[in-house]
Amino acid sequence: MAFTQRHLLGLEGMSAEAITAILDTAASFKEISERDIKKVPTLRGKTVINLFYESSTRTRTSFEIAAKRLSADTINLSASASSVSKGETLADTARNLEAMRPDALVVRHPLSGACALVARHVTCPIVNAGDGCHEHPTQALLDCLTIREHRGQIAGLTVAVVGDLLHSRVGRSNVHALRALGATVRLVGPPTLLPPEFATMGCDVHTRLEDGVRDADVIMMLRIQRERLGGIFFPSLDEYSHYYCLTEDAVRLARPDVVILHPGPLNRGLEIASSVADGPYSLIMNQVTNGLAVRMAILYMLVARSKAVQFADEGSGTAALPAAEPVRGRSGGRA
Amino acid sequence: MSRRLVVAGGRVVDPVAGTVAPGDVVVEDGRFAAVEQPGVEVAEAETLDARGLLVMPGLVDVHVHLREPGQEYKETIATGVAAALAGGFASVACMANTNPVNDSGAVTQFILDRAAVAGGARVHPIGAVSVGLGGQALAEIGEMHRIGIVAVSDDGRPIMSAGLMRRALEYTRLFDIPVIAHEEDDELCGGGVMNEGVTALRLGLRGRPAAAEEVMIARDLALVELTGGRLHVAHISTARGVELVRQAKARGLRVTAEAAPHHLVLTEEAVGDYDANAKMAPPLRTGADVAALRAGLADGTIDAIASDHAPHHQDQKDCEFDQAAFGIVGLETALALGLRLVAEGALDLPTLVHRMSTGPARLLGLPAGTLAPGAAADLTLVDPERRWKIAARQFRSKSRNTPFDGWDVVGRAVAVLVGGRLVHDERPATPTLRVAS
Numbered sequence: 046m047a048f049t050q051r052h053l054l055g056l057e058g059m060s061a062e063a064i065t066a067i068l069d070t071a072a073s074f075k076e077i078s079e080r081d082i083k084k085v086p087t088l089r090g091k092t093v094i095n096l097f098y099e100s101s102t103r104t105r106t107s108f109e110i111a112a113k114r115l116s117a118d119t120i121n122l123s124a125s126a127s128s129v130s131k132g133e134t135l136a137d138t139a140r141n142l143e144a145m146r147p148d149a150l151v152v153r154h155p156l157s158g159a160c161a162l163v164a165r166h167v168t169c170p171i172v173n174a175g176d177g178c179h180e181h182p183t184q185a186l187l188d189c190l191t192i193r194e195h196r197g198q199i200a201g202l203t204v205a206v207v208g209d210l211l212h213s214r215v216g217r218s219n220v221h222a223l224r225a226l227g228a229t230v231r232l233v234g235p236p237t238l239l240p241p242e243f244a245t246m247g248c249d250v251h252t253r254l255e256d257g258v259r260d261a262d263v264i265m266m267l268r269i270q271r272e273r274l275g276g277i278f279f280p281s282l283d284e285y286s287h288y289y290c291l292t293e294d295a296v297r298l299a300r301p302d303v304v305i306l307h308p309g310p311l312n313r314g315l316e317i318a319s320s321v322a323d324g325p326y327s328l329i330m331n332q333v334t335n336g337l338a339v340r341m342a343i344l345y346m347l348v349a350r351s352k353a354v355q356f357a358d359e360g361s362g363t364a365a366l367p368a369a370e371p372v373r374g375r376s377g378g379r380a
Numbered sequence: 381m382s383r384r385l386v387v388a389g390g391r392v393v394d395p396v397a398g399t400v401a402p403g404d405v406v407v408e409d410g411r412f413a414a415v416e417q418p419g420v421e422v423a424e425a426e427t428l429d430a431r432g433l434l435v436m437p438g439l440v441d442v443h444v445h446l447r448e449p450g451q452e453y454k455e456t457i458a459t460g461v462a463a464a465l466a467g468g469f470a471s472v473a474c475m476a477n478t479n480p481v482n483d484s485g486a487v488t489q490f491i492l493d494r495a496a497v498a499g500g501a502r503v504h505p506i507g508a509v510s511v512g513l514g515g516q517a518l519a520e521i522g523e524m525h526r527i528g529i530v531a532v533s534d535d536g537r538p539i540m541s542a543g544l545m546r547r548a549l550e551y552t553r554l555f556d557i558p559v560i561a562h563e564e565d566d567e568l569c570g571g572g573v574m575n576e577g578v579t580a581l582r583l584g585l586r587g588r589p590a591a592a593e594e595v596m597i598a599r600d601l602a603l604v605e606l607t608g609g610r611l612h613v614a615h616i617s618t619a620r621g622v623e624l625v626r627q628a629k630a631r632g633l634r635v636t637a638e639a640a641p642h643h644l645v646l647t648e649e650a651v652g653d654y655d656a657n658a659k660m661a662p663p664l665r666t667g668a669d670v671a672a673l674r675a676g677l678a679d680g681t682i683d684a685i686a687s688d689h690a691p692h693h694q695d696q697k698d699c700e701f702d703q704a705a706f707g708i709v710g711l712e713t714a715l716a717l718g719l720r721l722v723a724e725g726a727l728d729l730p731t732l733v734h735r736m737s738t739g740p741a742r743l744l745g746l747p748a749g750t751l752a753p754g755a756a757a758d759l760t761l762v763d764p765e766r767r768w769k770i771a772a773r774q775f776r777s778k779s780r781n782t783p784f785d786g787w788d789v790v791g792r793a794v795a796v797l798v799g800g801r802l803v804h805d806e807r808p809a810t811p812t813l814r815v816a817s
Contacts, residue, residue: 057582134699156700157584158654177702179584214584242578 049350052164052171053343055180056221064222068190071335071342077114078337088117091148091348096138097174098124098154103309103333104174104183108151111340117148117348135159136166143167148348152176157214170347172340178212183343184308185218187336189226191328192263194335195304200227205257205299207233207289208267208316209274211240215308216267220246233257234289237278254289261299265306266291266317282315292318296326304328382409385800386422387759390430394751395437395734405435407757410800415751428795428802430761436733437749438470438758438796440740443535443560443614443638443686444711446472446503448494449487450479455691455778457491458498460711462776463689465500465804467711468793470758471741471748472501472689476508477536483508483519488527500803501796502758504530504746509548509559513537516544518551525555530744533560535614536661538596540566545600549609558610558636558743561600563621564662568592573702575648575663583654585701588663590618597621601628604635612743613637615688617662619672626681636743638686639673641710641717642783644726646670650783656697656704657783660690674726677735684740685732687714691779709777713770713784715762719791761795761807768792 047062056064077085093112097105105121112119122142133141135154142150149170152160157177164171175181193199204223210216210232223230224247231249232239233256244250251257258264269285279285296303305317305327313319322329385407392403392415404420406413416422446460455463457474464472474491476482482491488505495503507524509532511517521532532552539545539561548559569588574580576587597613601624604611616622616637625637642660647667650658658664676682690707697704718732727735734749737760741749748758770787772780796804 134695136698154700156702158701161654162700177584178586217582217584240576240581242581245578246582 048346051347052160053182053347054160054164054171054173056182056185056218056225057180059221059225061225061227064186064189064225067186067339067342067346068193070346071186071190071338074341074345075335075338077341078334083114084116085114086116087345088112088115088148088348091117092146093117093119093149093151093344093348094142094147095119095121095151095174096142096153097122098159099175101153101174103336104153107333107336108172108174108340111337112344114337115341115344117344135162139163139167143169149344172343172347175214177214178217179214180218181214182218183336183339184215185222186343187332187339188219188265188306188308189222190335190339191306191332192304194331195328196262199223202262203229203231203260204263204265205231205233205261206265206267207254207257207291209238209269209278210234210243210267211238212270213267219265220248224248231257231261235279235285254291254295255298258291258295259298261303263304263306264291264296264299268308268310269312269316271312286315290314290316290318291321293320293324296321296324306332308332383800384408384413384422384425385428386420386425387428387430387435387761387797389418390433390435390761392751393434393436393730393733395730395738396750396752398730400434400729403435405751405759407797407800410757412751412753412755412757414753429807432763432765433794433807434729434762434764436760436762437737437751438798439468439715439736439760439793440471440746440748441469441687441689441711441714442473442684442740442744443640444472444474444689445477445691445707446474447691448478449490453778454693457494457503459776459778460689460691461495461498461501461503463709463711465796466776466793467713468715468760468762468796469711470501470760470796470798471504471746472711473504473506473530473744475506475533475535477513481508481512482506482524482529483511483513485520485523485527488524488529492528501798502748504528504744506530506535506560507532509534509539510544515539515541518544518547521551521555525557529557530746531558531560531612533562533614535560535562538562538564538566542599542603546603546607549603549607549611553607553609556610557745558612560612560614561596562614563593563596563600563616564588565592565596568595572663573659574651575665577648577666579648579651583651588661590620590665590669593618593662594620594624597624601633601635604628604633608634610634611636615640615643615662615686616673616676616682617643617665617669619669622672622676622681626676626679629681636683637676637681638684638740639677639682640688641685641714642708644670644673644677644685644721645717646783654701655783656699656701657708657781659701659704659706660688660708661706674721677721678727678731683735683743685714685718685735686740687711689777691777692781693779694781697781708781708783709775709779710782712775712777713782715793716770716789716791717784719764720789723790757797757800759797760793762791763794764791766790766792766794
């Protein structure tokens, strides 16, 4: 297995082999969610804590269901309900949670690098569920899985990522993953939200939507964070929409078999027209479904491995992994 | 009855003459008397063994934060002085952003009193430009000057009001002291926490662009031209900033500049995986900026190396990068990093010593940085061969916030004399003070 990290803090620097290993595992997990009884015992007796310092519906629900479908126990902590309001530091909160022996901490935080900070203070696996403007690795992985499902492979595709690249953790993680997998990545947005340094990360930088989406295989729209941008980065939402809203006209510039992605939540009519979001080329709901599989894969790969390591440390042989193997065995048969 | 001391057997670095040569430094009643040929017989003199050591004017750091009064959990004047001596500094100038702010004669006097109790290195207070560092109204500069400030600065904060800066540059002409400016435009920094560029983009951190420094330096140079005041640019960090100062000096403007060791040695990449010990303002820049700073240091555009010693408690660094405090301690690492520049060929040894003694002393008008007869006998003795590992845990400073922890370095100050008095001594075999017959 090429994915050997203890934590999933980001996708920067991750090899194509490692990413592919995660995607393969995720693909194999999809079937579980189609069963009548949507549960396997893989992580029975394991505890996964979702520590969310930022509001989230989709990602938190997805992680929680993912853990539960693998039979792990899950606990959700949100910032307002935790000790944060009493002034406890992030490191202290993480250490206290670890003292209760969880098997993974899923962390979302409004500040970049927060997950790396937590990982410095605890030993259990950390999954970054979005840290500030830094990375949102499981989102990019589910995007890659979705694209791969529809196009067979990612190498050689041209992917246009449109929106607020400056502040987007989804954008960054996708740049790393898509570049690693051999896609051509075009970034599109107003100059105020598209630092030219992205070119040094191997991306093509476009400020006009028409240039960016022309002949693209994939168009990935990013959410405009209305709350933090007004007036400083562009004059008004109307004006943003005028230049960057993905309309059917814009989609027609892309390849005929183009597919559209959006991490959600959608700002309909702002960055994406409803007719596009709901159109035949939209894979937005597939993304959500695949998100569940990707998170199951990540939890499985991080938690099952830490169990194996633990068993090996105790000199008890390697009995741990085979117990989890049948699921992967099935995937091998299907592939 | 005069008291004589010969610092004997060392190699004397004279930064004014630009020479390094064997010589014995003769001190009489706390002042330099002469630099003699090695082995000279001086009647009724004590001898201080400097064999194997470099003997240079006492080092001067014009930019330190001693945190007292108000933040004694980070540093006190006593621990700051101890750190200065351990780093080879005989004189330091301390910034005004204490609590209360050094914006009145009473606080200035308090600092001097505490420094007198601490003993050892000379402590020169810097007063605030504005009341409470508020950037609105001029502090009582004259009152502070009567008690002993050597410059004014709102360091830590830029003076965003061009109008206030103009008046500060004008008013300080009365005392012929410089206005030391933290040149970063707050609006352009936009709450940034590191250099704006590819590393910040990668890490998802807000950037402080180089232009934030450049526009402020350009603005203040225009104001120097308008007022005839003296501007000292603190911790210059950008290539274009250096070029602006270079051009201004060529035009004869009264401007000086300092650079911090970390800006001369590290780039933005030191932030690595959100290491808050690489977070400071101005931020670590790019390799091109480092090269320009080194060139500016060598050609004299930059007058001084200043540590910007900024102690912070571990709790203010071991947290989310956005929330971590700006700044690092530097008194105990500055010389070793300077010697590293010499080893790398960025500048020669006398020039380094100049930028760490003569240059800073001159820009603040301090009686230091020289071996001239009659000058106060401040000396730093450096073992140029000493290999050691920077260990933050062993700092004399109360704080350990350094990105250089664990670095292997060569060269260390082993003794400091202030006014002819040995105030710091870590030479291997010390009992060498003896009376010659």
